Structures are given as C-alpha cells and as structure tokens.
Amino acid sequence: MMNKNDQETQQMINNVDLEKTFLGSVEAGQSLPTNTLPDDPMAPDVAAQLVEHYRLNEAKANQNLATFCTTQMEPQADELMKNALNTNAIDKSEYPKTAAMENYCVSMIAHLWGIPDNEKIYDDFIGTSTVGSSEGCMLGGLALLHSWKHRAKAAGFDIEDLHSHKPNLVIMSGYQVVWEKFCTYWNVEMRQVPINGDQVSLDMDHVMDYVDENTIGIIGIEGITYTGSVDDIQTLDNLVTEYNKTATMPVRIHVDAAFGGLFAPFVDGFNPWDFRLKNVVSINVSGHKYGMVYPGLGGIVW
Template sequence: MPKYSSSRDLQDGIDVRPQFSRDGAVVDIPRRRMAEQSVDPETAYNVIVDELMLDGHARLNVATFGTTWMEPQAEKLMAEAADKNLVDRDEYPQTAQLEDRCLDIIADFWNAPEPDNPIGCSTIGSSEGCMLAGMALKWRWRDRMKEAGKPTDRPNLVVGANVQVCWHKFCRYWDVEPKEVPIRKGETTMHPEDVAAACDENTIGVIGILGSTFDGAYEDIAGMAKELDRLEIEKGIYVPIHVDAASGGLFAPFVDPELVWDFRLERVQSINASGHKYGLVYPGVGWVLWRNEEARPEDLVFRVDYLGGDHPTMSLNFTKPGSGVVAQYYQFVRLGYDGFKRVHQHSRDIAQMMAQAIGDMEEFELIADASDLPVIAFCFNGANTKSGKPRKDSYAANVQYTLNDVADWMKQGGWAVPAYHFCADREELEIIRIVVRNAFSRDLAEMFLMELGRAVGRCDGTGEDPGRAFRH
C-alpha cells in the first residue's frame, strides 16, 4: 500500500464529484497549476468547501486569542465592506469616518490627554501597530541623541523574555538591539526594578505587556513607570514606555477599570491593541495610538494625493481593507460599554471556573488562574519551582508522559490545545494554555474538562475518566 508523506504526493488533479460538474461534464482542476478552462462557480465553491472540511473547528481552538465568532449582522457588514480600500478616503469617506470614530472611542477609554483629537490609526493587526510604535520610539530617541550631540548607531529596546515575537522582528528589521530582561524563577512577568536596571542612554523605550502571550498576565506598567521616573531623576536618562496591549487593551478597560496602565501614566507614550482579539472582531484589524503629536514624529507620516484629495498615511502597507474597521464600529455600537463588560466578565467567569476545576486535579498545578486575561495556564503538579527542577516526590517528578501527549489526545476529541515550553529563562517549564473568548459557553467549558479527564486517563493508563476534572 502506498504511503503519502505530504500533500505533494497526492494525485495531480483535484477530484470533482459528479454532482458538482454541470451536465456530467468532466472537470479537470490541477492541484498546483492554473487550469486551462474556467469552471462553474458552484463547482469551484464546493471543491474548496470540501478541502476546508479538514480544518479544525475554530470555536474549539483554545490556542488562539483571535475572535472565532461574530453575530450574523456583523458578518454581513464585513461582507458588504470587503471591497472597500480604507486608504482611499475620498472614495470611501464614511468608512474613513467610522475609523475616526473608533479612534475617538478607544482614546477615551485609554484615557488619552485629548480623546477628541486622537493621534493614531487602524492597522492590519497588532503586530503592525507594534512596528509603527517602535519606529516612533526609535525616531524620537534619535532626535534626542542628535540634539545632545551623541552617536545614534547603537539603539536598544528593553523587553521581557516573555515578549511576543513581533518585537524580535521589529528589532531585526529596524536594526535595534533587543535587551531581554530575564524572568525570575517562579515568576512569569518582568519586575519593574529589573526593567530600569537594563536601561541606558541608548534605550529607545521599554515594552510593557498588558496580557502576556504565554499566560495572559498583566505586567506592572505603573511599577515600571515609577522605576523609570526614578532612573531619570538619579541618572538623567529619559526612557518612554510603549504598552503592548494586543490582548488586554480592549479587555482591561471594561473589567479592570481601576487598573492604571494607560495614558494616565505620563511615561506611557503609545499603546497598541488587536481589534481581532478581545475587540471581538474577526482577524484583520488592530489599533495604535500615541499620547500626542510629539510622540509620533511627523516625518513618519506620508501624504498622498493620487487617490484624490491630499491625505496623511502612516502604515507599513498601502492597501488596507475597511471591513475590519466597520466590524469594530459595529461592536462598539452594538454592545456599548456595558455590553463589552458583560461579554468579557462572562469569559473571565468561565475561565476561572475552569481554572478551579483544573487546579483541583491531582495531576496539575496552575500557573495562571484567569485573574487577568481569561487565560488558564497549568503544568504538571510540582513542576513550577524556582530551581527549575520538579519538587521531590511530586507528580511532575514521576510522570511518564508529557503535556504534549495530553494535547495530542485532546486533538482527537476536536480540541486545539497548545502545549509548549515557557519563555526564555524558564524554558524548563512545560505548560498548557487555554484561552477563553466570546461565545465559549459554560457547556463548552464542561465538555473541555471532560475531554481533559479522558486524555489524562489515556496518558497515564488508568483508563478514561471524564469526571476527574469535576471531583473537587
């Protein structure tokens, strides 16, 4: 029997079922080349739908922070706006107006100094927002150094070892040295004192994270600002903060309004967020705002007139779909502040219920209990130690399987569950992370916990026991 090692080993043509070809005609669709002839639109649609059946179910993907459910009305609006190019503000002035309104709304709950005149833009996602904010930090640092008559050839950016990969991309693409602050053993985020200690006169800025990719934890942005204030007083070194609020920026203002992390801190010069995470929009939209005009250097803004009119633009790409912005405005109008609060609080409640159930299982130990973002992270019981070695006689010290084995069994039940090693400096710690999002109901949570019980039973050889996650 032949073995298929990859999709390239499959037959050259895509098989088309007889029901999908008009009048029984033979349809030849090459797999990796363009066909000579056209096919009926329904035929093309059905062929691709059949292929997409092999994708996992998005709602059962607890690995992603991205939105996987929207109301039909929002989906309809996105489809109707799919052909609108946001950069063409003359042709689509009302879509541009919706972008401006979204910026006003976000600036308001991020406590911008002038929320009615926000300095910012939409982006394709949070990574583009990070790139733009990082460039602004570098440009401002360079201007300060030139004014002081100092060299500008060795800029660095202070980040935690837990930082998202987009910041490593920024440093490589824009020739900036990344200065990684180690994560202390037994901890998951940077300490403010360590942040200030890593800074020098070549530091263009510090990246604080509101909602870590690894475990959903908020970093102490206010604590960082305080230590950087102290650094400036004692050594005369000014270092601004950019808050990477990709996940928390459209979550914390609604469920943690008392948390001070945003433009209420003078040290915070810019913030980015993903609309397609807890902004409740499908992938493809993000946001970045600056404190004021000074924080965003004017020479990073370009003016174009060849689409009609004279419009400023600051982005890494030119063409940008308007559908994500339209959907973001729909969510702001549809839900309002109270609606966002109810949706996000429900996600946190579900996540904390799951965290309690998992924490009560003898096999596991919680790393994150959804106190910040609705994210649960856990390891084998006894694995989370400052030494990096499992506690003596703990479950982790004697276990004969891995968390990857658990994740593989969960996948057999339809769940996409990430198992991975923690960030640099804590790479010995293997964890599983679960992200709870809008439309993840209590019923789904209980189904997940039952599947987790089955997976553990298959791994440890004790037999399937879906109820083990519910015995408290």
C-alpha cells in the first residue's frame, strides 16, 4: 500500500511523458542521424536537444578561437538578430529597410577608407556586404578582369588569343589562398612577386617588372596573414602613377584589407593605403577578424 507521498510521486511520474523528454527518449540512446533521413519522426524538443548536445563543445563563443578571435557578441545583438531571423535579407526589394541598412554600413566603411565625406553611395562609389573577404576578393578580382577586358577590346586586343593576351594578376607570394582560387576559376595567370626572410611584403624594387599590358591589376595587401606585415601601398601607387604615364593599358590597384581595413583607420602610424591614393580602385575587408562578430562577413567598396 502506497503512502500519500508515494502516490503523489507516482502521479508526477505518470504525468511526465518520458518519450517527450530528451533523456527519456529513444533517440537519446541512438546516434544522431547524419546520413539519411530517419524513418520515424521525433518530438521537436528532442530534435532541438540532440542538435544542442552535438554542438556543445564548440558553442562557447568566448572560448572560440578557431576563427582567429572570439565570436562572443552583446546580448542586444542577440536580440536584434533573433528579431530579424524571419527577414530573408537577400530579397532586397521585399525588405528595403534591411537593404538600406546594408548600404549605411558600406557607406560608413567607405568613408573610413578615404572617400570624402560629401560623396554618396551610388553617386560616387558602390559597395556590398560579402561572405567574408573571400567573396570580397573574388568580386574585386572579377571587376578588375572585366574592366581589363573592356579596355583591352577598345584598344584592339584580340582577347580570345590567350597566347598573346592571357590576363594576369600581380601579387606578393604570401597571398591568402582566395587569390589562387580567383586565378584558377577565371583562368588568370598569377604572377607572384617572391618574398623571403628579409622581404616580408610586396617588393617595390621589382613589382613593376611583373606588369605588362595584360595585367588586370596589382593586389596590395593591407595586413599580410602569413608575415604580419603590410604592403607599402603608397609607394606602389607612386610606381603605378609613373608606369601609367606611358602605358597603353593603365594598371589599377585593388587592396586586400581583409585584416587591416578595420584596424588601420583607427591606429596612428599607417601610411595612406586606401582611396586617398590615386590608383586604388577597390578595397575588401573582413568584418570578423577582430572578434565580437558571429557571422563570417565582409565587404567591398569600389
């Protein structure tokens, strides 16, 4: 015979549908489905718990150094992001305010990089957010390539004749791998200016030896991932200005500022490296390299 307490306990147990609790569920004793859809449905709470448990040891934002830096953000950012989860931001005509906010961010970044204060997005410059600098570099390279093709045709080059007119890109050999992808995907010759123990950035004594009429652009790197140095883009700009005085095909500079684009503007001691320089036509940046940012986002400005 159960006493009153036992009866209450039994009643509580009966009231709990063990199948619907995570530890009482059949799924808790099985492996997470990874390959094919499971045959049977599972309760939403159990599915959510399974996913949470699976990612538990990589989900501590303040200890996550896998992306160079922590991904911890303010609770207010969490709240804003949660409220915006149901916005399909890619559909810009449906969500004009979200699109406008992207433009405000691009505009603020552009003005950090030497675009005069009175110049406006769409009138004087353009830009977009990207999936990290990887997409930013890809778009920057593509713009250089198309601009070169356009100008090469106008100059009378047969751009189908890859023997005489294969486009090339000039960059120091400590580049980030996205530039190799860009050259491979778009059939561009990558001309690497070598670095060594004494020369840890773009070699200004030799860089122009790599440039010819098929050069779509020179990449200056503001923050070199492997050496921790920066290319001397101001000197590069002077060399390019000199070269362009007599060139059939004037050459342009794209700055890969993945690393330095949101650092150099706030720190004294950097020579001009951005749109203050005459031949710099585009700059990309990563938004996530200094932490406190969840998504691997970036941007580019032309």
